[in-house]
Amino acid sequence: MSSATWQQFLISQSAQFNDSGEAAFITPDAPASGQLFDLSSNGLIAVSGDDALTFLQGQFTNDIKLVQEAAQFTGYCTAKGRLLALFYAFSINEIIYLQCPRTLIPELVKRLRMFVMRSKVVVEDVSEQFVILGLASADSAANIQHLPLHAHQSSQTPFGTLIRLPDSHGKQRAQLIIAIAQAEQAWTTLAATFNPTDSQQWDALEIQAGIPQVYKATQEQFVPQMVNLDALNGINFKKGCYTGQEIVARTHYLGKVKRRTLLATLPDTETAPQVGDPVLDAKQQEAGQLVRVAPNKQGGWSLLAECRLEAQSAGSIYWQEYELVFSELPYTLA
Structure with missing residues (x-):
């Protein structure tokens, strides 16, 4: 096969497949203990x-x-x-x-x-x-x-x-x-x-x-x-x-490493964020880029963003006009 x-x-x-070969299932969720x-x-x-x-x-x-x-x-x-x-x-x-x-x-x-x-x-x-x-x-x-x-x-x-x-x-x-x-x-x-x-x-x-x-x-x-x-x-x-x-x-x-990948979310956006898209600091200067992106169940986007830590500490970080909301990673960065 x-x-x-x-x-x-x-x-x-x-199943239905997108251009990236990812499967989506159109059947409603049935009772089950996992995914x-x-x-x-x-x-x-x-x-x-x-x-x-x-x-x-x-x-x-x-x-x-x-x-x-x-x-x-x-x-x-x-x-x-x-x-x-x-x-x-x-x-x-x-x-x-x-x-x-x-x-x-x-x-x-x-x-x-x-x-x-x-x-x-x-x-x-x-x-x-x-x-x-x-x-x-x-x-x-x-x-x-x-x-x-x-x-x-x-x-x-x-x-x-x-x-x-x-x-x-x-x-x-x-x-x-x-x-x-x-x-x-x-x-x-x-x-x-x-x-x-x-x-x-x-x-x-x-x-x-x-x-x-x-x-x-x-x-x-x-x-x-x-x-x-x-x-x-x-x-x-x-x-x-x-x-x-x-x-x-x-x-x-x-x-100390000056750039790290951080966990964040975005709200619903008019266009989908893409891996490699730049993220901007409060002065609209490039601060990093998107590493990984996926839609979340809340209707927005879950993502990992590589970012200058100094820029993230100094103020908000944006993808286009949307502000990233950062969360704690499940592991510790040195």
């Missing part, structure tokens, strides 16, 4: 071979050797320390998988292969081989069966690998990585307990958890600390050299 066939199956389950999300707008890169760990250790911000113990956030930078991608990395059967927006994957695979040289490493786009589903529940852990105790830990289920994600907005969350041949059966089984829910609502949960992302519009815009990758344990400052390491380390050791 291909991803196109998977989409057709979801359409038969009342089920199609996360097919994410793709996967598989990295395997005898030298895979050593190779990736020289590419990414985090200690990739620890990925065999737990999943992790990690950044992929240019030599100037700017993020090309923010991966959620995990290991299944000694293969390392790198999850990010599917639209980025072809160029990232090409770039990674450039640096393989003579190493025993295979880098593949395996997005067509798997389906990623999201699960969220506000009830007890028993509602998400096989749920690990701690975030980023994984467990095996009859359908595939389940990885617990950081909780968000009072909900426990996990993602399930399924071989595409089993995806229809998994969806049908899970939909008996979990309501199929719009993918954009998953994005809103990610935003509430303070999880940033890098998209085409924001590639090479951020040093990792600007999107709080250090606060998410996505940078290891003791692991040694990797591409962009000098800039990332200098930002860490030479003083």
